[in-house]
Structure formats: C-alpha cells, structure tokens
Amino acid sequence: MIDLTFALYYAALGIGVGFIAGLVGVGGGGLAVPAFTIIFTAQGIANQEVVHMALGTSMAAMIFTTFSSMRAHYNKGHVNTILATKMASGVIVGSLIATTIASAVNGVFLALFFSLFMLYIAYKMFQPNRQKTNLRPHKTVGNTIVGTLIGTVSALVSVSGAGMIVPYLMNQNFDVKHAVGTAATVGFPLALAGTAGYLINGWQHTSPGQLTFGYIYLPAAVLFSLTSYFSAPLGVACAAHLPAKSLKKILGILSLLLSLKMLMQVIENVSG
Template sequence: METIFIIDYIALGLLVGFMAGLLGIGGGGIMVSIFAILFVMQGFPSEGIMHMALGTSMATIIFTSFSSMIAHYKKDNIEVPMTLRISVGVLAGTFIATFIASYLKGVYLALFFSVFMSYIAYKMFRKAHYYHNDNPHGIVGNIASGTFIGAISALVSIGGGSLSVPYLMHQNFDIKRAIGTSAAIGFPIAISGTLGYLLNGWSHTDWNHYIIGYIYVPAVVLVAISSAFTAPLGVKYATQLPTDILKKVFGLLAVVLSIKMLFSVI
C-alpha cells in the first residue's frame, strides 16, 4: 500500500472516532463512502468495490461499537433484557442480508446506500418528537424489529443506531438509555455482518493484497487504531459544541460523500 493511502485511512479513522464520540454514531455512513472512493483509487476490481466497502466498514464497526458498548455498560446505560431480545433478531437479519447483498450488483448497493443516507440527513435536520407509547412491543415484536434493523444495517453497513435509537424511544426508553442500549445492539450487528461478508466474499479473497472475503484488512486495522485516539476527544466535546449544527453538517457530508461514491462506483 502506498504511503498516501496509509495517511488517508489514518485520517479517516481520526474523523470517524471523533464523530462517534461526539454524536454517538458508528461512522458507517462516512466509512463506506470513503472506502469505496479509496478502493477505486487503489485500482481494486470495480465489480467488488461496493461489497468491499460494506464488508470493511462492518469489520471496523466491531471495534468502535465494542468500546462504545463497554463505556455505556460501565455507566449503566444498557437495558440488558431488551438488548438480548433485539440481538436475536439482529443476528439473523444481519447475516441473511449479507447473502442478499452478495447477489446484488455494486451499483444497486451504492444507490440504496445513497438513498438511505439521504433519509438519515433528513432525520438530522428534523427534530423528532416522541410520545408515551401505551402499547410497546412484546418479545416477538422486539425480535421482529431487531431482524429489520439488522437487515438494513447490513445492506448499508452501519451499527444500526439511526434505526435502533428511534425504535427504543418509541418503546418508552429515555434518550440516554436508548443510546446505551443501541450501542450494545451495534456489536452483534457488526459481528454477524462481518461474518456474513467474510463468508459470502470468500471466493474474492486475495492474500497478496490482504483482502479476506469482502474485507480489506489494512483499512480495518488503520481506521480502528486511529479512531481509538479521537473517540474520547469527541466524548469530551459532546457537551461543549453545538450538537444540532454538527448533526446537520454530518448529514450533508454523508449525502455528498454517498453521491460521490455512487459516481465512483458507476
């Protein structure tokens, strides 16, 4: 790998770590877009670039979500029974969706990703209002919702927070407990998704370029390590910087990057 790409991946990790700590997001929306762009620049085969971007992002989220989960557990922000119920659905939905993704052309995955990130940007700009739900879901509803959250998360390679936090708040969770529980749900999403992209992409493995399945190992290592340095910094400034404005900036950045990625893949 050329030095310029090593610098690019480290810089991406620093950005993702800071945003993860600041806004409580996994950074998948940023990682997938930039991974796809960098993979094109590195000259990887075009037909597998989008799949590699999704798989590599999912593998990276294992590390970012685990550290977030541990931090929230120490602060007693995780509702363990709900986490276990949703995780049952998440594990199945995420794993199955990776099989679907492996059969889709990269351009369709890129298009779906771009549309989804536009939806996330819309959510970043609007102020959500939650009311007490007199009929929260039971176990079956939690598992079914987890399956849906896991499936969408696998197709766009995110930790699921943009879906699970609103769902948990609709189940009458306060915001702090919703974010903490969502962080815990993100870990099984990442584990299941990584395994799925690893198995489904096994025929694309290229040991000479450190590609295992649909996962580009050097990118995972560099981004995961560098993000660990800036995540605490993001947490530190979470209460000092104008979060509402930063969310809007993140939303716009995600859309711009996803459109750029779409054209790169095409």
C-alpha cells in the same frame, strides 16, 4: 504490502470519522463507506466489487469500536440487557440475510440503496425529536422482528444501527440514556454478524497477498479501527463546547453528498 500513502489515508479517515462520531453521537458508516469506496478505487482494489469491499471493511472496522462503546455504557448501567438480547437475536439474523443478498447484488444497486438511505438519514436529522408515551410497547416477538429488520438494513449500508434503534427504543418508552446504551450494545453483535457475513459470502474474492479476506480489506479495517478508537473520546470531550445538533445536520448532508459521489463513481467504473 500496503502503500504508505494509502495507509495514511485510512489512518486519517479513522481519526476524522471517529472524532465526528464521538462529537455528534452517531456512527460513522455514512462517511466511511463512500470514503472507502473512493480510496479503494484510487488504490485499484476490487474494481468490480469495490462497494461490497467498502461495506465489508466498514463493518469489520466497527467491531472494536462497538465493543468499546458497549462496555462503556454497560459499566454506566445504561443497558437493558434483556431487551438487548431480544433485539440482538434479530439483528444477527438480519445481518446474515442482508450480507447474503448484498453478495448477489450489483454494486451499482448497493450504491443506489446506500444513497437513498443517506437521503432518509439527512431528512431525519432536520426533523424535531418528539417522544410520546407508548401505551402498547412491543413484546419479545415484536422486538425480535424489529431487530431483524434493523439488522438487515444496517448490514446493507454498513452502519451500527444506532440511528434506527435509538428512536425505536424511545418509542418503547426508554429514556435517552438507556436507549443509547442499549442501542450501542446491540451494535456489537450486529458488527460481528455483518463482518462474518461479508467474510463468508465474499470468500471467493479472498487474496491473502493483497490482504483481502472475503469482502474485507484488512489494512483499512485495522488502521481505521485503531485511529478512530483514540479519536472518538476527543469528539465526546468536545461535544459540550460545540453545537452538536447543528453539526449533526451538516454530517447528514455531507454523508449524502459523499454517497452520491460514490454512486457516480461506481456507475462511471461500470460504464467505462
């Protein structure tokens, strides 16, 4: 059984990350992964594979939220189903490749890659958005290849990929609404494939008594999913009344700082 204190931590994390994700319109993987790593370490879960466990749990927690987001955008007619299907085939392959690689890589290197990725995301959040007409948009092969690359990176850092898919689709001459809606749709199969990959590749670490299955700690995934599902709409409702662009920059910096904290903690655990 999970300790009540840690159960409250996971529920509170879901509330906070869900609200922020709804508020600024980006996924919460940048916050969830380092937070899970820190809490798992305090709880004494998977000391040697704590980063792997954080990545897998974060990916599993995204299944419910990405499905809800996909359905909402589809009902609004903001999804290009043809392109979403092309990219989905790529992200599924990429996610499975990434989780296989991640299972064989030391947690320190995963934490380092995650920190570098968050540095890039923080940098991009301070750059102005520029959209130009692309006279030669990609076709099926190009979209599938890009989907594979995005799926690989997304699964390695356990994010929905929206931060990469939306700019790509806008470069493919999509308007913002359809870019966001299609990206949200691609995020669901990415979450499914990533979760399956972390489950299968980490199966030797399964401990039903501790409620860990592969690289997924079930209580954290469930509590985070449930609370973030209810808090995300509150963030969306507040978005019109708060400076979302400025908050997005703050989120980028916060994600970077948390990832660096995670990296330092993982290095300390290994050296200790």
